[in-house]
Amino acid sequence: MDSTISSSASLSIPKFRCFDPTYAYSPTAANHRRSFSNFSPTFKSSSRVNMVDIENYERKIVTGDAGYVLEDVPHLSDYIPDLPVYFESNEVYACIVTCGGLCPGLNTVIREIVCGLHYMYGVNNVLGIEGGYRGFYARNTIPLTPKVVNDIHKRGGTILGTSRGGHDTSKIVDSIQDRGINQVYIIGGDGTQKGASVIFEEIRRRGLKVAVARIPKTIDNDIPVIDKSFGFDTAVEEAQRAINAAHVESESFDNCIGVVKLMGRYSGFIAMYATLASRDVDCCLIPESPFYLEGPGGLFEFIEKRLNEQGHMVIVIAEGAGQDLLNECMRTMDQQDASGNKLLQDVGLWISQKIKVMALHAYALLPVVFTVTDIEQNV
Ligand SMILES: Nc1ncnc2c1ncn2[C@@H]1O[C@H](COP(=O)(O)OP(=O)(O)O)[C@@H](O)[C@H]1O
């Protein structure tokens, strides 16, 4: 810490403490103060822990000479000081695994876990499990130290690799048990989280002293309880490069339409945010909002209007949009990936073809339609 910063609170080395939610407590509005708005329990007298006197509690404020005020992140033990220590740092053997789809920032998360464990908690044994869940029993492992992870946040993807499918609960927990791992950090999307729950249940069933920490990942930013998921901003930023390319191209030819297909299997946040940020998009199609092609109010009518008005346009489409229309006309078999996720039809190519055929038949117009698909999400 900067030596010019003075602290009114003593900063102690954090410990791996255990909070048993079965301890009785009841939050009361009377004890709410602004700084404790997220967590201000009042423990009943029967509680087995001693609670800090919240009214007289000295807030963790760190002031700097430059005039700024930093409020240190409150820790559970600030409010419940005698929580039992669950792991001593020197007995921790942690592992990290990344599973499922890629997302920008995975390496940053890995780096922060390794450095946080090492520098904040004094943990020196952290293992990287390679290749997703199946890596527990079928792949190599790598020791992770602050030195190993020093530069990884500058790389795309995940240094540990990832995979779909291959979740064998019993083999995974065998591997955790055999290796003597007692903290498991699992980074991944909804499929990964379901897998982590099953692992935790099996660990509990076997009575092992192993903690399972789940780090939610979604490039789509569609987890309502968090402000923003890591990687979303990068995806939106990258999406704008594709939109910009489509705009430049479409402006350069008569009746040219740029179609940009973006990520978004079930939600259109990336498409919408990128559209709003770019100001060059004429139409944004997302899974949450059904659309149709022909007739009044249909997409084709809008395309004709925009081409008449300005001679070019950009359409952004999230990959999950219009899947019902595709399925109707393609009658394809339901296909799944190795994790059981439904594989989508390519809506970008489909809509480009539809627009070409429509324009040729209805308006004797041959628009130049080109598609920018699958922008790099692995930044
Ligand atoms: N219901 C489930 N039970 C156990 N494991 C699951 C379940 N669903 C998915 N998984 C496992 O989680 C991993 C990642 O899931 P996947 O759906 O591919 O990606 P994501 O986590 O990004 O949604 C895969 O190894 C898969 O086998």
Ligand SMILES: O=P(O)(O)OC[C@H]1O[C@](O)(COP(=O)(O)O)[C@@H](O)[C@@H]1O
């Ligand atoms: O091409 P893949 O790997 O199947 O993944 C595509 C899908 O995964 C997503 O990127 C979302 O996955 P996450 O929410 O797990 O990050 C969707 O936007 C996209 O539809």
